[in-house]
Amino acid sequence: MIKEALIRVENLTKRFGELEVLKGITEEIHEGEVVSIIGPSGGGKSTFLRCLNLLEVPTSGKVIFEGVNIADKSVDLDLHRRKIGMVFQHFNVFPHLSVLDNITITPCLELKMSKEEAEKRGCELLSKVGLLDKKDEFPRKLSGGQKQRLAIVRAMAMQPDVILFDEPTSALDPEMVKDVLEVIKELADTGMTIVIVTHEMGFAKQISDRVFFMDGGIIAEQGTPEEVFLHPQNARTKKFLSKVL
Amino acid sequence: MKKFTKISTLFILLSVLCGSFLIQIQAKESTKANGEGELLDKIMERGELIVGTSPDFPPNEFIDTTKTGQDQYVGSDMDFARYIADEMGVKLTIKAMDFDAVLASLGNGQIDMAITGITKTPERMDAMEMSESYYDENGESSWQGLLIKADKKDVYTKLRDFKGKKVAVQAGSLQDYYVKTQLKEANIQYITGLNDGINLLKNGSVDAVACAYGTGQDFAKQNEGIHMSKQLLFKLNPDYMGTRVGIPKGEIALLNKTNEIIQQVRDKGLYEEWYQAAVNYDKQKIEGNFLQRTWKIAVRYWPMFLEGLGMTLGLAFVTVLGGTLIGTAFALIKLSKNRFIQLLSSAYVEAIRGTPLLLQLWLFVSIFAAINSDIPMLVSVIVALIINSSAYVAEIIRGGILSVDKGQWEAAKSLGMSNQHMMVKIIFPQAIKSILPSLGNEFIMMVKETSLASSFYIGELMSVNNIVKTATYFSLEPLTIAAIIYLIVTYSLSKLVKYMERRMRVSD
Numbered sequence: 212m213i214k215e216a217l218i219r220v221e222n223l224t225k226r227f228g229e230l231e232v233l234k235g236i237t238e239e240i241h242e243g244e245v246v247s248i249i250g251p252s253g254g255g256k257s258t259f260l261r262c263l264n265l266l267e268v269p270t271s272g273k274v275i276f277e278g279v280n281i282a283d284k285s286v287d288l289d290l291h292r293r294k295i296g297m298v299f300q301h302f303n304v305f306p307h308l309s310v311l312d313n314i315t316i317t318p319c320l321e322l323k324m325s326k327e328e329a330e331k332r333g334c335e336l337l338s339k340v341g342l343l344d345k346k347d348e349f350p351r352k353l354s355g356g357q358k359q360r361l362a363i364v365r366a367m368a369m370q371p372d373v374i375l376f377d378e379p380t381s382a383l384d385p386e387m388v389k390d391v392l393e394v395i396k397e398l399a400d401t402g403m404t405i406v407i408v409t410h411e412m413g414f415a416k417q418i419s420d421r422v423f424f425m426d427g428g429i430i431a432e433q434g435t436p437e438e439v440f441l442h443p444q445n446a447r448t449k450k451f452l453s454k455v456l
Numbered sequence: 457m458k459k460f461t462k463i464s465t466l467f468i469l470l471s472v473l474c475g476s477f478l479i480q481i482q483a484k485e486s487t488k489a490n491g492e493g494e495l496l497d498k499i500m501e502r503g504e505l506i507v508g509t510s511p512d513f514p515p516n517e518f519i520d521t522t523k524t525g526q527d528q529y530v531g532s533d534m535d536f537a538r539y540i541a542d543e544m545g546v547k548l549t550i551k552a553m554d555f556d557a558v559l560a561s562l563g564n565g566q567i568d569m570a571i572t573g574i575t576k577t578p579e580r581m582d583a584m585e586m587s588e589s590y591y592d593e594n595g596e597s598s599w600q601g602l603l604i605k606a607d608k609k610d611v612y613t614k615l616r617d618f619k620g621k622k623v624a625v626q627a628g629s630l631q632d633y634y635v636k637t638q639l640k641e642a643n644i645q646y647i648t649g650l651n652d653g654i655n656l657l658k659n660g661s662v663d664a665v666a667c668a669y670g671t672g673q674d675f676a677k678q679n680e681g682i683h684m685s686k687q688l689l690f691k692l693n694p695d696y697m698g699t700r701v702g703i704p705k706g707e708i709a710l711l712n713k714t715n716e717i718i719q720q721v722r723d724k725g726l727y728e729e730w731y732q733a734a735v736n737y738d739k740q741k742i743e744g745n746f747l748q749r750t751w752k753i754a755v756r757y758w759p760m761f762l763e764g765l766g767m768t769l770g771l772a773f774v775t776v777l778g779g780t781l782i783g784t785a786f787a788l789i790k791l792s793k794n795r796f797i798q799l800l801s802s803a804y805v806e807a808i809r810g811t812p813l814l815l816q817l818w819l820f821v822s823i824f825a826a827i828n829s830d831i832p833m834l835v836s837v838i839v840a841l842i843i844n845s846s847a848y849v850a851e852i853i854r855g856g857i858l859s860v861d862k863g864q865w866e867a868a869k870s871l872g873m874s875n876q877h878m879m880v881k882i883i884f885p886q887a888i889k890s891i892l893p894s895l896g897n898e899f900i901m902m903v904k905e906t907s908l909a910s911s912f913y914i915g916e917l918m919s920v921n922n923i924v925k926t927a928t929y930f931s932l933e934p935l936t937i938a939a940i941i942y943l944i945v946t947y948s949l950s951k952l953v954k955y956m957e958r959r960m961r962v963s964d
Contacts (some may be wrong), residue, residue, distance in 0.1 A: 292871065296865075320874075366871070
């Protein structure tokens, strides 16, 4: 069981001017683990997640990914980011590219994958999420749920070692949420390492190996879904759960 | 505090930039002073005499619109210039530009001499060498006076009647001197050309226009309702009489040679012949009311206006194209992380956006002339226009790039795209939607802005307007034609840009 963590953060802090958003977090995420991050807004969940692939540059501390501190300015970030997929709240699909091109562009450019190979794999991924018939459409023709599914397979196409989800269903109409959660669950079942910031408590409970409760810039409580949801120890966790459940 | 340091660094950069320019020009200037008197040798060596003139002063210098190239510059001064070149045994090249530009070009070495009806004034004596007078110190054509409205003939009968009245005069001209000394109680309205003065007089903005008697008579002949009165003449100061050739300061050998030739001209009475010929030069009189005159001028000169429009559009196109290339570079630099070059780029953009285009045109024409007087005016003008446009385009492109949703940058980065791929494949293709219409608007702006280059007679629409103005003695009419052409072009272009904008939006 002694295995090097996939991601290890040490004393991670982040300030925005006077505001200290992350107050020194040390934590590990292991390969194959599904970690949900819950907590009140303003608690630092998204900032923490965005620090994991350096979209947010930490004020201090280390982010060690596969043994390399990627918060160090001398490392080639792009190289490591290719192994850390990310799915955003607002999808951020590329509007000027067709559905298939959204998926193939980065593997072709950065992994030097051949066009045929990238398209073949792209189509496989699209059929998994039920979007194969849309492959030549442009994103403006897709619904929110379809866009988010596209964003997920775009991240998967890079064959990452972990995928970060930043509130992937918060911007969706309620009837679209289920489809997207379904895709994430299937992904989790394949053994993909996942870190997800979410407000879907039921979903977090169902898929997570571990749950982080973040509040006030720290991980106030963490444990298995049962521990956190059914037997919370921390007063703040209790208060939060009493409001959302 | 941080902001303050930034601003002061900016200023230091700017002053260093200006300083280095000045040093360069200074160096150039000092070599010029050392080579005092070399200009004559240089002219003989290159076999070419370059004469500057402002061809809006008939009968001394004006443009025959039926001719092209060097032949189009006609009038007694031009015959005189040809005679000088022949006597020196060299080829003559006439450079046409505004009167002020002629005098300035003499100072910076772009022309060898100025022959453009120059009279002596105290300021001019400091700035240049002045030849002996080549024409008429006593006769009618040396008279200086005031043009007035014909119906005011009986109101203004002596100079004293202009107490508190408005008199239009060209700054730095001989008339300026007389108005200042003999019409002390009049209000001076400065104008850049006599045609403008005539317009002001006609619409009642000024009460009189100071000009040479002969020129005033010409104008009165062509324009109904204005009058050159013999009762309203200035008392002439003998020191400032006569028309002279302007020669760069310190070029004594050239001055002596010129005076020699002038002596011949005077002995043979040549200038009077040229002057008579110029007065009788065939000019078709344009008659009718305003609309008829405008129509007649349009019909007669439409090929020139069309050519001018072509030049205007060409200039605007080259400018925006060049401006886009340079502007893109500056936009990218401004978005880069390197603080120093970022600051340099900001200084560039601020310096250019913070100064008027006309000033930049003059600056570049002068700097280029100081570096190498063989550089054609058109090149200096194009460089100035491109540099001006690049500062605005830099902001357009920077704005376009920044208008792309932040999520797009983050998505590309999170996928591990290199910066270059992100810009080329993700950001630019989306930014172009807001950039293209703005570039279209910049083009429309340039179509209008290039008119400022007309000071240097480079042949765009506004220069054509000036030429037709002198050729016809009418100014409101050609202005109306030019205005209509500008309006049609900019209106259709802006419709096109709007259409483009709509198309771009649809594809979102």
